[in-house]
């Protein structure tokens with residue numbers, strides 16, 4: 442049985458190995474040798490590492506494990522991320538009932554039916570972006586800059602009522618907030634700028650309402666401006682960086698697996714299933730999900746004591762042989778719906794219906810409209826985002 446006194450296996454986050462799509466080998470090895478083990482963090486503290494699908498589901502569904510970063514022992518990935526927890530908190534870092542009360546105010550906005558009604562608009566945005574990218578006889582572009590990033594950014598701006606003209610500003614802030622390498626000062630400055638911006642924007646909705654989420658939250662009258670601003674910040678950051686990176690990384694993974702790409706070109710009806718498999722295979726939340734035990738709990742035969750932190754590596758859970766045989770391979774025909782790429786339990790991703798729809802439209806549009814799609818730099822030169830909380834590629838130079 443593992444104990445908290447055990448020597449840490451390595452310092453989290455560990456570096457990737459030779460395959461840029463696979464979780465770092467240190468985690469895969471831990472899953473095989475010691476699936477519940479100890480690791481150390483940047484500040485010298487130690488925490489539990491969970492790597493199996495079953496154990497991670499158990500923790501994420503268990504109210505004895507808290508997502509509230511103000512609890513002692515919460516495992517923060519960097520000093521900057523710990524700093525983020527000291528300002529106006531968002532409900533991703535709260536427990537029920539507070540978390541449920543705030544989340545409930547948004548659930549109607551992301552219901553499958555409501556999101557599905559956005560399909561024509563999202564398709565139009567995708568088509569416009571590709572029209573522009575391929576205009577004037579151009580034959581190459583950076584897919585991240587011209588398609589993968591603007592698509593979800595335009596959509597989340599539309600939903601929230603945020604002016605898209607400000608995209609460079611909020612994308613810059615998000616980049617700093619989501620970098621593992623940002624200093625505490627940089628994170629504080631980016632956070633303050635984004636908070637100020639969203640507070641001012643929320644204030645403006647009081648006199649100039651529109652049909653966006655921020656305006657609707659103002660009309661409900663249950664939250665003050667700071668609370669609405671914090672919700673807006675969570676949605677704005679979560680709503681564009683994640684889908685953007687999944688889109689670009691998915692295109693790259695398909696280019697590296699041409700038989701899978703061909704299958705999708707021949708069977709566009711298989712795209713929704715392929716999106717689930719790509720979410721599983723790529724698991725862009727690369728540093729795992731953090732929780733802290735607030736009561737003693739036994740997980741997979743290990744006693745985790747109150748006050749001990751837990752890092753749930755959803756990337757290794759999504760390749761757990763017990764759940765996904767042959768999971769190290771990308772197989773777009775696999776039923777991958779049990780993946781944990783959107784988390785599990787009460788904090789499971791609120792925006793997942795939107796993310797799914799955007800990914801399905803993005804892949805379908807790129808594959809259909811760019812039949813000669815190819816990478817224009819050697820694969821080894823693609824800049825992967827090992828430095829960020831959300832994995833992906835900084836750029837994806839493609840030709841068609």
Ligand code: HEM
Nearest residue numbers: 532533679680683684687730782783784788790791792796
């Ligand atoms: C491929 C895209 C996405 C991935 C992989 C993803 C992943 C995740 C994961 C793993 C969590 C759980 C965090 C935890 O348990 O600690 C989460 C929560 C959340 N996500 Fe996403 N997400 C994506 C897209 C989106 C989008 C498009 C939105 C909004 C428009 C969004 C909004 C949220 C919110 C608000 C939460 C917090 C939910 C809560 O605490 O109750 N996400 N996401």
